Amino acid sequence: MTTTLITGGTVVSATGRGQADVLVDGETIFAVLSPGSTLLGHDLSGSVDTVIDATGKYVIPGGIDAHTHMELPFGGTAAIDTFETGTRAAAWGGTTSIIDFAVQTAGQKVFDGLAAWHEKAAGNCAIDYGFHQIVGGVDADALDALPKLIDEGITSYKMFMAYPGVFYADDAQILRAMQVAADTGLMTMMHAENGPAIDVLVEQLLAQGKTDPYFHGVARAWQMEEEATHRAIMLANLTGAPLYVVHVSAKQAVEQLAAARDHGQNVFGETCPQYLYLSLEEQLGAVSEKYGAFEGAKWVCSTPLRSKAEGHQDHMWQSLRTNDIQMVSTDHCPFCMKDQKELGLGNFSKIPNGIGSVEHRMDLMYQGVVTGQITLERWVEITSTTPARMFGLYGKKGVIAPGADADIVVYDPNGHTSIGMDVDDDGNPTGKKHHMNMDHAAWEGFEIDGKVDTVISRGSVVIQDDAYHGRAGHGQYLRRGLSQYLV
Ligand SMILES: [Zn+2]
16 A cells, blocks of 8 residues: 655644644545654655655645536537546646536436436546536435435435426426435535526516526526525425535525525535635626627526626635535536537526636635635635534545545645636636636636645655546545535
8 A cells, every 4th residue: 555644734623723744544544643653663764765855835635525516418419528627727727526417307217317327427537526406307206215225325416496397397397305314314405596586577677678697697586585585494394304505506495495494404605716716897897809698698697696796706705614504615516618618608697607716716716815704724724624514524525634535636726826727818827727628718817825735645646746646437436425514
């Protein structure tokens, strides 16, 4: 077995930080040692196979992105990152595990949908991966399949209160599924937006000639998110099912979550970097020379970017500090402008929904540490430790401790990262960072006062010295346990 010693760094956990050396044996962490400890020998760095010098740097548990959509079919096309390109980009950004969504559509058997996702991912991932199960058709077969998912290492499933005719579940279906979840301990994940009402607004806006991407955000009003969030909370309350609301973007939806949590309910919320940094006015309303007002299509996602003037972004940062929102995932669902986002030229409702962010989550959230929005420990907590606990991976993932998988990121607070396309329109290198499979960068121009230095996945170096050393197929399927975060 290969042994590795990470020396001189500051090990940061969700609860504190301190100088320590980390000894890795094979794929797992063997010991976390006081600097200079001679307990295991007088010259440990001389006796291990590899020494990684982390002097002046942070040593953190690898990032866990609990919400990605590699190769997701959507709106007549499919998300452009494969499991291979998407997990490689994730590794570049210090993420060492993803939890993607296997999809069952209406009329399909849940286990057929799951098998299809295993086939897409197996042998292709650079980092470890797990699945949630999307239930796009809550029928008798699906209700029967739900408890059996637990034996497959899938302990969470997702329903949609949006997208009528595609993934939509009505209140009766949600109630039935939640009853099963309450009995079995499955985590119900919810896309909480009132889809039928939104579709009326979409139709009316289009009839008025309001077809630009900006109106995607107008149609998907915050009232639709707050209402659906409240309804999901009440159905969860009635049944006793734990509830996790995905991609929360409206401050009013956060208030619903916070109120339920104050009453002791097992209700949780996730937000994404785009809801912390980007807005209706600045991105969905953007105009460029190349695309005109269609520029905003780059940031069409659901829930939508919210109005900066209404203060959603500031409120979301605060919610991360107060734990009204527990964690940050990306909802990574990348589409190119060419041939993909362009499907919605002249009709915003035809723009495939999604932003590519899996590479940048750790950096973007670290910048929140730099600007004083969150602490260093909270950064680790919301990007790694809580995702591990929320979805039954903690102990193996989300912590630097003996016995845990050696998923470790060395992060350099004195480094710098410029995010954006790596080549310009003329093909000249820009020096910016971009390894996702898209023809544009949704985070173009973002500057990070920090840098991913070294990334280790189960003991193997994946990223070092600005080079990729990983391989497709290194990543293993993660069988998850039940949530370790319930109150
Ligand atoms: Zn999603």
